[in-house]
Amino acid sequence: MKVNKKAAKIISLLLAALLVCSLFAGCGDAGSAGQNAGDGGVKNITVTVVHGDSTSKDFPIACTGETLREALEQENLVEGEESQYGLYIKTVDGETVNEDNQEWWCLTKGGEQVNSGVDGVKIADGDQYELTLTVGY
Numbered sequence: 001m002k003v004n005k006k007a008a009k010i011i012s013l014l015l016a017a018l019l020v021c022s023l024f025a026g027c028g029d030a031g032s033a034g035q036n037a038g039d040g041g042v043k044n045i046t047v048t049v050v051h052g053d054s055t056s057k058d059f060p061i062a063c064t065g066e067t068l069r070e071a072l073e074q075e076n077l078v079e080g081e082e083s084q085y086g087l088y089i090k091t092v093d094g095e096t097v098n099e100d101n102q103e104w105w106c107l108t109k110g111g112e113q114v115n116s117g118v119d120g121v122k123i124a125d126g127d128q129y130e131l132t133l134t135v136g137y
Contacts, residue, residue: 043125045071049093050132052103057093068107068121068129078118078131086119092131106134 097103
């Protein structure tokens, strides 16, 4: 009976993993794929950069990439270092953080903080993002 219990546990875990994978597979923005199919997959997004002196500048970006990182790098808008989480942004629109002052670039979408790096942010046509130089961890 011990083998059957182990087999049942393994099958249960596999089914649970399959269910989780199928849930995540449906999390994409199906509406944006249909909208972009007719125009070659171009997504028009806007990135607002808020500098340390509180001035801001809007960057309209048209790209065919899938992630925010691809869009930002296409425009040469950001520079940084690779980390275990992807690109760690250090410079935006020519302004570099001073880590000794606990400065960092905060990524938001519609005013809400994005809890992943730019590598993991899938973009859709019409998205608006903000990169704000922030002080304090």
